[in-house]
Amino acid sequence: MKRLRRLFLAPTAALLAVTMAAPLAIVCLYSLMTRGAYGGVEKPFTFENYTRFWDPIYAAILWRSCWIAAVATALCVVLAFPLALFIARSGSKKNLYLSLVILPFWTSFLIRTYAWMFLLRDTGLINTLLQALGVIHEPLPLLYNNGAVILGLVYGFLPFMVLPLYATLERMDPSLAEASADLGARPLQTLWRVTLPLCAPGVRAGSLLVFVPCLGTYLTSDLLGGSKTILIGNLVQNQFTTARDWPFGAAASLALMAVAMGLLLAARRQGEEML
Amino acid sequence: MILELRGVSKRFGSNAAVTGLNLAVDRGEFFSLLGPSGCGKTTTLRMIAGFETPDEGEIRLNGSRIDALPPYRRSVNTVFQNYALFPHLTVRGNVEFGLRRMGRSGIESKVRAVLDQVRLQDKASRMPAQLSGGERQRVALARALALEPDVLLLDEPLAALDPQLRKQVRAELKDLQRRVGVTFLFITHDQEEALSMSDRIAVMNHGSVEQVGAPEEVYRRPRTRFVASFLGEMNWIGGVGLRPEALRISREAGAGSRCAIVKGSAFLGPVSHVEMELESGEICIAQVAAEFTRFQIGEAVHLRWNETDELRFPA
Numbered sequence: 405m406k407r408l409r410r411l412f413l414a415p416t417a418a419l420l421a422v423t424m425a426a427p428l429a430i431v432c433l434y435s436l437m438t439r440g441a442y443g444g445v446e447k448p449f450t451f452e453n454y455t456r457f458w459d460p461i462y463a464a465i466l467w468r469s470c471w472i473a474a475v476a477t478a479l480c481v482v483l484a485f486p487l488a489l490f491i492a493r494s495g496s497k498k499n500l501y502l503s504l505v506i507l508p509f510w511t512s513f514l515i516r517t518y519a520w521m522f523l524l525r526d527t528g529l530i531n532t533l534l535q536a537l538g539v540i541h542e543p544l545p546l547l548y549n550n551g552a553v554i555l556g557l558v559y560g561f562l563p564f565m566v567l568p569l570y571a572t573l574e575r576m577d578p579s580l581a582e583a584s585a586d587l588g589a590r591p592l593q594t595l596w597r598v599t600l601p602l603c604a605p606g607v608r609a610g611s612l613l614v615f616v617p618c619l620g621t622y623l624t625s626d627l628l629g630g631s632k633t634i635l636i637g638n639l640v641q642n643q644f645t646t647a648r649d650w651p652f653g654a655a656a657s658l659a660l661m662a663v664a665m666g667l668l669l670a671a672r673r674q675g676e677e678m679l
Numbered sequence: 680m681i682l683e684l685r686g687v688s689k690r691f692g693s694n695a696a697v698t699g700l701n702l703a704v705d706r707g708e709f710f711s712l713l714g715p716s717g718c719g720k721t722t723t724l725r726m727i728a729g730f731e732t733p734d735e736g737e738i739r740l741n742g743s744r745i746d747a748l749p750p751y752r753r754s755v756n757t758v759f760q761n762y763a764l765f766p767h768l769t770v771r772g773n774v775e776f777g778l779r780r781m782g783r784s785g786i787e788s789k790v791r792a793v794l795d796q797v798r799l800q801d802k803a804s805r806m807p808a809q810l811s812g813g814e815r816q817r818v819a820l821a822r823a824l825a826l827e828p829d830v831l832l833l834d835e836p837l838a839a840l841d842p843q844l845r846k847q848v849r850a851e852l853k854d855l856q857r858r859v860g861v862t863f864l865f866i867t868h869d870q871e872e873a874l875s876m877s878d879r880i881a882v883m884n885h886g887s888v889e890q891v892g893a894p895e896e897v898y899r900r901p902r903t904r905f906v907a908s909f910l911g912e913m914n915w916i917g918g919v920g921l922r923p924e925a926l927r928i929s930r931e932a933g934a935g936s937r938c939a940i941v942k943g944s945a946f947l948g949p950v951s952h953v954e955m956e957l958e959s960g961e962i963c964i965a966q967v968a969a970e971f972t973r974f975q976i977g978e979a980v981h982l983r984w985n986e987t988d989e990l991r992f993p994a
Contacts, residue, residue: 587780
């Protein structure tokens with residue numbers, strides 16, 4: 405039995421070793437080396453790539469990445485909760501609504517982000533429409549700012565919040581809400597005092613699923629944020645492409661990973677306390 | 680009369696859960712709704728609590744109609760079958776919940792008093808997951824009683840307990856009801872529970888009440904064939920109903936006795952149940968004192984009973 409288990413696990417383990425562990429080891433190694441003249445890495449080994457993070461420019465980028473990801477996550481919670489509640493309580497239509505939530509995944513994320521550009525830019529649908537209606541005379545600056553990045557992130561990652569919240573709400577014993585009403589709680593009080601607190605595991609799972617990729621995003625910030633909104637994801641990308649500073653790019657991506665891991669552990673500990 | 684249901688009906692799709700139900704519960708009573716699963720007793724409770732709205736009829740509490748009110752506006756509280764304790768709140772938090780929502784004063788002393796009543800003072804800061812089944816049931820009771828409802832609705836509150844505990848809790852529950860003086864409307868499918876605890880029982884079948892009466896009354900003078908069969912054991916011999924304890928077995932023939940062959944017997948402690956087949960092919964069970972002579976399987980015996988013990992029902 406045990407042998408059989410190992411046998412079936414072997415392909416996955418091998419795949420993970422080659423595609424995850426090995427590149428990660430290479431990234432770790434690169435982050436400790438010196439930048440080559442035309443890209444690539446050279447000796448000697450150094451910690452300098454990490455000490456550069458004390459530079460306020462990079463600290464600001466890291467900080468901006470964190471708060472943008474946090475705001476996007478919070479908005480996802482606020483938007484996903486009513487939706488998940490609605491789906492969990494819609495009986496036989498549940499599966500239909502769930503497929504609608506997942507439907508955007510059928511198109512490439514890149515194309516969907518481009519679609520937002522067409523909507524938001526100065527000559528885009530929204531500005532053209534508002535101008536045609538005479539609501540505004542100058543196009544609104546909808547694109548190339550933090551707001552556009554957050555909008556793009558919320559749009560892109562909302563399903564990752566809806567699904568775990570839905571799973572928690574779906575499993576919740578309906579008699580708890582009834583007991584709350586029975587004891588004199590109005591619907592909003594029941595939502596606030598019973599349903600929402602019991603959703604904490606779902607909120608936590610969804611927040612991780614949204615926050616971590618938001619933190620590392622580069623596509624959304626690149627397309628919707630323009631050159632003004634550089635996030636840590638863009639920093640990493642730049643180091644490996646235009647800047648040709650692979651060691652610093654590797655260090656930055658590891659710093660990003662460290663932040664994400666720290667949050668993961670914190671969330672897990674909090675989850676254990678809840679039990 | 681504290682609670683009254685008049686002509687209450689409820690359908691779920693094509694399925695009639697409750698049809699033209701009439702019920703009147705007196706103040707301070709321990710009143711049981713007894714019936715098999717699917718007889719509409721839980722739907723009835725849910726309509727009184729406000730979780731379902733009747734399609735027809737009216738529900739009155741203290742004389743005023745409540746059937747259109749939401750649950751949080753009704754002075755009834757429910758002990759749920761699975762207790763439905765809030766898992767994220769302590770015992771105290773659960774008991775306080777209603778008092779806080781209703782904006783009552785003197786919450787702390789009320790919580791203490793009601794936890795005292797169910798003997799859970801020392802468990803106040805535990806989480807529900809840390810309690811035993813019996814303790815959870817008492818928290819559910821305390822939580823519902825804290826609001827001093829006009830009627831306490833109990834939805835099979837003993838079903839989730841293990842059989843050993845169930846009997847003990849029966850006595851405790853009855854005692855608690857007597858002490859607090861709150862009207863209990865107790866839902867159960869267990870006839871023994873209903874008989875042992877209730878002041879009055881309403882026996883339900885197919886969505887309506889077949890008979891209401893004191894336990895002795897519904898047991899001794901069942902009004903319908905269903906009530907007779909559902910409460911206790913019932914033999915049907917030549918169209919009349921006879922309780923096992925009404926049948927007497929002997930080895931000698933007597934005036935008016937019927938011949939039967941012993942098919943089996945079950946020893947139940949103080950009594951034994953002897954199963955017999957009559958010449959007509961009807962099967963019946965007689966209850967005999969356990970110390971009585973044991974009957975052998977296949978033995979021919981004679982069966983007698985008093986005519987006054989015969990229960991007759993219109994077909």
